[in-house]
Amino acid sequence: MMSPKELIEVALLAGEIMLKNGAETYRVEDTMVRICSKGNLKFAESFVIPTGIVATVADEENNFLTISKRIKNRTIDLNKISLVNQFSRDFQKHEYSYAQSVKILNDIQNRKGYSNMVTPIAAALVCCFSTILFGGEIVDALSAFFVGLFTQAILNILNSRKLSYFISYIIGGFTTATLALITVNFHLGINLDKIIIGSVMIMTPGVAITNAIRDTIAGDLLSGVARGVEAFLIAIFIAAGAGIALSILK
Incomplete structure (x- = not known):
């Protein structure tokens, strides 16, 4: 005992x-x-x-x-x-x-998660099919595949350096919008908005939003509000990163 x-x-x-x-x-x-x-x-x-x-x-x-x-x-x-x-x-x-x-x-x-080789491929597939889900063309989905692949690889590098995840999301949003613009400018994609929307799905704070709702329903109001604010800030930083790229490069 x-x-x-x-x-x-x-x-x-x-x-x-x-x-x-x-x-x-x-x-x-x-x-x-x-x-x-x-x-x-x-x-x-x-x-x-x-x-x-x-x-x-x-x-x-x-x-x-x-x-x-x-x-x-x-x-x-x-x-x-x-x-x-x-x-x-x-x-x-x-x-x-x-x-x-x-x-x-x-x-x-100490259990290791998925390797840095697997997560970019998984992220690329998510971006690819999300773009189709949001009404993008096949070429947009293929562009989103490569955008998601490189964005997730960069996020893995940033996370390994233990940077603030808010900074990581700004850089991630910036990278996504920049790569999407490059694909459209080289006529590898058609709809810029569909490519960006599909590609940012790998960064959206879905678990944070879900936990905020579940904590609030369970009566943990402090945690629910804190997680809700966290999810809101993450969304803002992703949008800020993408907005900076679009305002500079478009």
Whole structure:
């Protein structure tokens, strides 16, 4: 049986992995409380916002322990969220030691996502079919394929340098509009607007918007508003980057 200190450390690590990879606030809180409920604790509570986690537990003698964690970098990796969610359920069914639990969570945290060779191709396909969805011609879709390919490659480079993602989105919007203009000027595409709209789909904050709505519905108003503002700012920076390119080059 783990001590309260060990339980709260495992719960905090699990919550940190989930929050860093795009999980909703209520899901992170539920996972942490589920892990803490395995021990003989009199009280277990967590408070989560998009940029931080606070967890508190109390043993049978009313000795309280509180620990917090600041979250600075966030990305989207639904596979890691699923793995931690499954771990929390397995944790309740089986007797894991502290060392075993930390090892499992660290393995999940260090798990590599898709390679930098795969993500540009996937992004290119998204841009290609999104352009068709928005009414573009076949040549527009082919242009969007190459625009998405190069834009995602540049975004991968920027993310590897751990730049602010707002700066990355400005550069991403600028790159998308610039490449779209080049394809149209060389008659590789016809409809500039369709190519740009289809190509920016790889940067649109769909998960952030969804989480903002789900957090708000779940009653986490602070997190819902914060995620909504984040999504709004991301959209503004993408548009700003594209607008700068169009105003300079068109």
